Amino acid sequence: xxxxxxxxxxxxxxxxxxxxxxxxxxLAAPKRINLIFGYRTxxxxxxxxxxxxxxxxxxxxxxxMGAILLICSLITLFAIMGDSTSVIRTAGIIIxxxxxxxxxxxxxxxxxxxxxxxxxxxxxxx
Numbered sequence: 487x488x489x490x491x492x493x494x495x496x497x498x499x500x501x502x503x504x505x506x507x508x509x510x511x512x513l514a515a516p517k518r519i520n521l522i523f524g525y526r527t528x529x530x531x532x533x534x535x536x537x538x539x540x541x542x543x544x545x546x547x548x549x550x551m552g553a554i555l556l557i558c559s560l561i562t563l564f565a566i567m568g569d570s571t572s573v574i575r576t577a578g579i580i581i582x583x584x585x586x587x588x589x590x591x592x593x594x595x596x597x598x599x600x601x602x603x604x605x606x607x608x609x610x611x612x
Contacts, residue, residue, distance in 0.1 A: 489571055490563065493578035497559040500585045504552025511545025527593070529600045532608025536600060544596040551588045559584075 487495075516524040519537045524530075530540030559581045566577050604610055 489578070490567060490574050493574065493581065494560075494563055496578070497556065497563065497581055500582070501552045501556035501559065504555065504585070504589070505549045508545045508547070508549025508552055511541045512549060513545070515541035515545065525596065527597060527600075529597060529604070529608070532604070535610060536604050536608045539603060540596055540600055543599050544592055547592045547595055548589075551592060555581075555585055555588060 511525065515538055519531050519534065520526075524537070525540045525544040527540065530536050562577055562581065566573055602611070
């Protein structure tokens with residue numbers, strides 16, 4: 487498999503994981519607060535309300551970001567198909583960095599939403 491095919495596979499897997507876990511969390515968030523699976527930050531783990539809100543919110547963002555990244559990445563990859571290895575490699579690096587940035591953006595946006603909707607003790611703001 488050439489470099490273009492490898493990057494295509496990586497894009498499909500990375501975006502697919504974001505979409506799958508995002509849908510899972512947004513539609514069937516983990517029921518119990520735990521240290522292993524779910525959107526786990528100190529704020530999201532304050533109580534059941536913050537846990538549910540954080541998982542659903544992060545999940546919705548994640549599947550949407552994954553879908554946008556998948557579409558943009560595929561457009562980019564098909565636009566550069568047949569270009570030089572260095573062009574394809576550079577585009578691949580940029581695409582992978584974009585995925586990482588979006589994952590961190592998801593965390594930041596979810597934490598902002600949690601702090602906007604709950605006080606520091608996890609009580610809902612009305």
